[in-house]
Amino acid sequence: xxxxxxxxxxxxxxxxxxxxxxxxxxxxxxxxxxxxxxxxxxxxxxxxxxxxxxxxxxxxxxxxxxxxxxxxxxxxxxxxxxxxxxxxxxxxxxxxxxxxxxxxxxxxxxxxxxxxxxxxxxxxxxxxxxxxxxxxxxxxxxxxxxxxxxxxxxxxxxxxxxxxxxxxxxxxxxxxxxxxxxxxxxxxxxxxxxxxxxxxxxxxxxxxxxxxxxxxxxxxxxxxxxxxxxxxxxxxxxxxxxxxxxxxxxxxxxxxxxxxxxxxxxxxxxxxxxxxxxxxxxxxxxxxxxxxxxxxxxxxxxxxxxxxxxxxxxxxxxxxxxxxxxxxxxxxxxxxxxxxxxxxxxxxxxxxxxxxxxxxxxxxxxxxxxxxxxxxxxxxxxxxxxxxxxxxxxxxxxxxxxxxxxxxxxxxxxxxxxxxxxxxxxxxxxxxxxxxxxxxxxxxxxxxxxxxxxxxxxxxxxxxxxxxxxxxx
Amino acid sequence: xxxxxxxxxxxxxxxxxxxxxxxxxxxxxxxxxxxxxxxxxxxxxxxxxxxxxxxxxxxxxxxxxxxxxxxxxxxxxxxxxxxxxxxxxxxxxxxxxxxxxxxxxxxxxxxxxxxxxxxxxxxxxxxxxxxxxxxxxxxxxxxxxxxxxxxxxxxxxxxxxxxxxxxxxxxxxxxxxxxxxxxxxxxxxxxxxxxxxxxxxxxxxxxxxxxxxxxxxxxxxxxxxxxxxxxxxxxxxxxxxxxxxxxxxxxxxxxxxxxxxxxxxxxxxxxxxxxxxxxxxxxxxxxxxxxxxxxxxxxxxxxxxxxxxxxxxxxxxxxxxxxxxxxxxxxxxxxxxxxxxxxxxxxxxxxxxxxxxxxxxxxxxxxxxxxxxxxxxxxxxxxxxxxxxxxxxxxxxxxxxxxxxxxxxxxxxxxxxxxxxxxxxxxxxxxxxxxxxxxxxxxxxxxxxxxxxxxxxxxxxxxxxxxxxxxxx
Numbered sequence: 032x033x034x035x036x037x038x039x040x041x042x043x044x045x046x047x048x049x050x051x052x053x054x055x056x057x058x059x060x061x062x063x064x065x066x067x068x069x070x071x072x073x074x075x076x077x078x079x080x081x082x083x084x085x086x087x088x089x090x091x092x093x094x095x096x097x098x099x100x101x102x103x104x105x106x107x108x109x110x111x112x113x114x115x116x117x118x119x120x121x122x123x124x125x126x127x128x129x130x131x132x133x134x135x136x137x138x139x140x141x142x143x144x145x146x147x148x149x150x151x152x153x154x155x156x157x158x159x160x161x162x163x164x165x166x167x168x169x170x171x172x173x174x175x176x177x178x179x180x181x182x183x184x185x186x187x188x189x190x191x192x193x194x195x196x197x198x199x200x201x202x203x204x205x206x207x208x209x210x211x212x213x214x215x216x217x218x219x220x221x222x223x224x225x226x227x228x229x230x231x232x233x234x235x236x237x238x239x240x241x242x243x244x245x246x247x248x249x250x251x252x253x254x255x256x257x258x259x260x261x262x263x264x265x266x267x268x269x270x271x272x273x274x275x276x277x278x279x280x281x282x283x284x285x286x287x288x289x290x291x292x293x294x295x296x297x298x299x300x301x302x303x304x305x306x307x308x309x310x311x312x313x314x315x316x317x318x319x320x321x322x323x324x325x326x327x328x329x330x331x332x333x334x335x336x337x338x339x340x341x342x343x344x345x346x347x348x349x350x351x352x353x354x355x356x357x358x359x360x361x362x363x364x365x366x367x368x369x370x371x372x373x374x375x376x377x378x379x380x381x382x383x384x385x386x387x388x389x390x391x392x393x394x395x396x397x398x399x400x401x402x403x404x405x406x407x408x409x410x411x412x413x414x415x416x417x418x419x420x421x422x423x424x425x426x427x428x429x430x431x432x433x434x435x436x437x438x439x440x441x442x443x444x445x446x447x448x449x450x451x452x453x454x455x456x457x458x459x460x461x462x463x464x465x466x467x468x469x470x471x472x473x474x475x476x477x478x479x480x481x482x483x484x485x486x487x488x489x490x491x492x493x494x495x496x497x498x499x500x501x502x503x504x
Numbered sequence: 505x506x507x508x509x510x511x512x513x514x515x516x517x518x519x520x521x522x523x524x525x526x527x528x529x530x531x532x533x534x535x536x537x538x539x540x541x542x543x544x545x546x547x548x549x550x551x552x553x554x555x556x557x558x559x560x561x562x563x564x565x566x567x568x569x570x571x572x573x574x575x576x577x578x579x580x581x582x583x584x585x586x587x588x589x590x591x592x593x594x595x596x597x598x599x600x601x602x603x604x605x606x607x608x609x610x611x612x613x614x615x616x617x618x619x620x621x622x623x624x625x626x627x628x629x630x631x632x633x634x635x636x637x638x639x640x641x642x643x644x645x646x647x648x649x650x651x652x653x654x655x656x657x658x659x660x661x662x663x664x665x666x667x668x669x670x671x672x673x674x675x676x677x678x679x680x681x682x683x684x685x686x687x688x689x690x691x692x693x694x695x696x697x698x699x700x701x702x703x704x705x706x707x708x709x710x711x712x713x714x715x716x717x718x719x720x721x722x723x724x725x726x727x728x729x730x731x732x733x734x735x736x737x738x739x740x741x742x743x744x745x746x747x748x749x750x751x752x753x754x755x756x757x758x759x760x761x762x763x764x765x766x767x768x769x770x771x772x773x774x775x776x777x778x779x780x781x782x783x784x785x786x787x788x789x790x791x792x793x794x795x796x797x798x799x800x801x802x803x804x805x806x807x808x809x810x811x812x813x814x815x816x817x818x819x820x821x822x823x824x825x826x827x828x829x830x831x832x833x834x835x836x837x838x839x840x841x842x843x844x845x846x847x848x849x850x851x852x853x854x855x856x857x858x859x860x861x862x863x864x865x866x867x868x869x870x871x872x873x874x875x876x877x878x879x880x881x882x883x884x885x886x887x888x889x890x891x892x893x894x895x896x897x898x899x900x901x902x903x904x905x906x907x908x909x910x911x912x913x914x915x916x917x918x919x920x921x922x923x924x925x926x927x928x929x930x931x932x933x934x935x936x937x938x939x940x941x942x943x944x945x946x947x948x949x950x951x952x953x954x955x956x957x958x959x960x961x962x963x964x965x966x967x968x969x970x971x972x973x974x975x976x977x
Contacts, residue, residue, distance in 0.1 A: 134857060134859050135744075136740060136744055136857075136858055136859035137857040137858045137859040137860075137890070138747075138858070139857070159748065180693060181693050181697075183691050183693075187690060187691065191668075192690075192691060194697070195664075195668060208950060209950075210948075210950055210951060210954065211948060212948075212951065214926065214928070215857045215926070216855045216856070216857065216890060216926075216927065216928050216931075217660060217661075217665075217855065217889040217890055217891070218656050218660065218665060218855045218886075218889050218890070218891050218928070218931040218932050219855060219928035219930070219931065220653060220654050220656075220704055220928075220930045220931065220932055220933065220934045220935070221928055221929065221930045221934075221935055221939075221943055221946075221947060222704075222705075222935060222943070222947070222951075222952075222955050222973055222974070223701060223704070223705055223709075223954075223955045223958055223959075223973075224654075224667070224700050224701070224703070224704055225951065225954055225955070227697050227700030227701070228696060228697070228700075228701070230697070231693055231695075231696070231697055232695075232696055236696075247751075248747055248748050248751045249748070250751075267609060270609075271608075271609055274611075274721055275632065275721050275722070275794065276794065276795070277794065277795075278720075278721045278723075278752075278793065278794030278795070279751075279752035279753075279794075280752075320751065321748065321749065321750065321751030321752075322749070322750075322751070322803075330795075382689045382690065382691045382692060383689070384607060384609075384610040384612070384688045384689065385609055385610045385611070386607050386609035386610040387610075413691075416690040416691050417610070417689060417690055417691070418690070418691050453687065453688070453689075454689065455687070455689050455691070455692035455693075455694055456694065457692070457693045457694045458689075458691040458692065458693065459691050459693055460693065461693045462693070462694055462695060466694075470694055470695070473694075474694060474695070475683075475684060475685075477681060477682075477683055478683060478685065478695075478698065479695075481683065481696075481698055482695050482696045482698070484961060485696055485958075485961070486696075488957060488958070488961050500695055500696075501695070
């Protein structure tokens with residue numbers, strides 16, 4: 032049962048404005064945006080300041096109640112959703128939306144955890160700077176969630192993950208104390224770097240309340256190409272050619288299997304095939320530059336000419352104008368939605384070394400087709416990072432439920448193959464609840480033991496987002 | 505006293521080849537290269553493999569003997585030098601020099617801790633890649649030391665510190681167990697990121713034995729300019745102009761006070777002043793590109809034209825040919841040595857936000873001149889990272905010992921000023937023994953407490969490089 036004094040103590044901590052009691056509003060805090068995960072809660076609180084976050088954590092600690100930190104609720108692994116007990120408190124950061132400072136000279140921005148990613152991009156742009164993190168949910172995901180899941184997306188190739196973009200953090204620890212590590216320094220070698228423990232910890236070691244993030248010079252020109260390829264090996268070869276020639280200008284390199292593109296062509300409004308022939312793979316290449324007139328189209332054409340010379344590319348087009356650029360990105364970004372029209376999607380988010388991509392795709396596809404003849408494999412992702420979303424649809428004219436029933440078996444095939452190439456079974460989505468237990472089969476036991484000992488050090492009573500990240504013993 | 509069985513156990517662990525007994529060789533392991541720090545040791549061992557490192561750590565643990573990991577011994581803070589007790593064991597990684605793998609497609613290199621930095625640069629270059637870490641001691645410092653001190657240098661502006669260049673680690677922990685975290689993945693969100701605890705920990709949490717490092721496309725063209733400026737504010741303004749225009753091409757931005765340049769002109773062989781007039785500040789700007797014919801000279805000239813238009817630059821020259829480039833870098837790199845001719849050098853290595861550089865220099869200079877009229881302030885460093893080496897020489901015709909006697913007082917002035925601008929008192933050199941105690945006055949007490957609790961978790965008996973990094977209680 033919920034301790035009788037809890038609500039009063041929480042009201043004391045956050046005031047009436049910070050306590051969600053309207054049943055119509057509660058639901059949004061108890062499920063993720065896809066309704067893939069849901070739970071119950073003893074209370075939902077929305078503190079308006081770091082001190083209020085600390086007060087909530089202390090109050091819950093004294094009552095022996097667990098806290099579930101929550102950002103924009105767009106995660107894919109259930110990391111921000113409470114369990115079914117109704118004894119946990121959801122701590123939403125959605126009222127902490129202040130951009131505390133922008134320093135264009137130091138190229139930093141200081142923001143609270145509840146600021147929406149797109150708002151950070153816009154605040155940076157208003158000062159002539161770029162905040163490069165970019166992902167599908169950027170209109171609703173928050174910086175606190177981006178930090179807690181070490182978010183990735185399409186810009187990692189050049190700018191790194193959220194971890195790489197972070198200089199400083201402010202965190203409320205499980206004992207309710209506030210660590211002020213909000214430093215805006217590029218170099219600081221004065222002991223252990225604590226911020227990296229909290230980044231990617233999915234709220235299990237504390238509540239991130241604010242961060243100092245890196246900014247970059249604004250991009251003033253872009254070029255985009257769509258390339259047809261005969262194999263995953265050709266895609267990796269193309270990556271090598273473009274990267275060696277264009278260096279840091281290469282800011283996007285996304286791969287899609289023909290199956291992925293087929294689904295978008297079938298279900299996406301206005302999507303159309305660019306080439307007469309059908310090709311097994313496609314890549315979207317993006318170059319960017321800070322110079323307004325950087326000759327990027329010509330450079331991209333030169334890279335593609337090398338690719339044709341070496342028989343790497345089968346066909347290619349450099350986008351002419353922003354409408355075509357949008358159409359190309361639409362083909363890439365429409366995959367996830369289009370796949371929903373074809374029955375259940377079994378989603379995976381894996382990385383292997385870039386050099387292992389061809390062997391990995393070949394081995395994984397073969398094993399999946401042996402298990403389910405006719406399975407439709409929707410492979411796409413950030414191949415420059417070695418990161419593939421290896422999503423599966425049932426064979427045409429087969430049964431949804433029967434396919435769903437084999438989900439664990441098919442995921443095992445993908446994960447076993449990933450592991451055999453020294454890969455990771457979660458590239459950018461985290462573990463949350465979804466992969467909390469399966470990770471035990473793929474991660475070194477000693478590493479898990481070290482993770483557990485850190486968890487026990489910071490949160491000895493297991494009250495900070497329990498049941499996430501760490502496998503049950 | 506040294507336990508009587510220790511030598512036998514160590515010989516068992518590393519064999520005769522791994523035990524240093526020749527008194528003529530021992531000295532080099534007991535002092536740093538500058539002879540600024542020295543100690544004694546119960547034994548010096550040079551394991552040839554990760555398993556041998558683990559065996560040494562276990563043997564020492566069972567005998568209750570502390571281990572001091574050591575790389576190229578080029579550190580500036582005494583972090584790799586044993587104490588005076590003669591009861592510690594120096595564990596040198598200098599026999600672990602294998603480049604285990606280079607993967608130009610994945611853009612990674614896997615190296616053992618004892619590989620010299622320059623050898624990593626060369627192994628990368630042999631595959632058409634760049635390993636961008638670059639510092640004065642690159643011919644003798646080792647990757648293990650670079651990792652343990654999170655080394656910086658001149659390439660941080662574009663490529664980040666050693667931490668940013670590391671994808672995976674192999675570490676022997678204080679209990680002698682081996683953590684194999686040698687992953688070559690750009691994205692891996694499967695729990696706490698342990699590698700960042702060991703990077704920059706100066707060997708106090710374990711012995712780094714190998715790492716997977718990031719590579720980059722080879723640079724094929726460069727442009728270099730030398731710019732005279734009227735103030736530190738002008739240098740920061742110039743940084744903003746060049747960075748906004750040139751973006752990622754900006755790979756070096758080094759500042760020098762006139763005093764710094766004066767010392768090099770006086771003592772450096774062949775150094776000469778480039779401009780007729782004397783200017784208070786100089787900046788060395790370097791642009792790089794992966795394209796062989798990238799028009800960088802023209803771009804640099806365009807940036808400088810903007811700087812002249814806005815009255816930011818006083819004078820400037822773009823280097824013509826490699827001899828002039830070498831001469832310009834010689835002016836920058838000759839400072840430290842030249843200063844030695846002018847009496848004792850009191851060295852500091854601090855960072856503040858780039859936007860705070862002008863105020864910081866003004867306030868620090870004023871306080872130093874008030875304390876020691878005529879003091880010669882040799883300010884230089886990586887201003888694009890906010891990192892200044894704020895080194896001090898005594899007034900002309902004053903006494904060396906009297907100046908040395910005021911070292912702590914003058915460092916306090918520099919550190920107090922750094923702290924008042926939210927800076928760090930160690931940007932890239934670490935804490936070692938040198939700053940182990942003074943850090944307690946400048947770092948948040950709660951952060952130190954968290955650091956101590958992590959140290960106790962990993963090394964409860966305090967046998968792994970004790971007396972370094974963490975202040976005495």
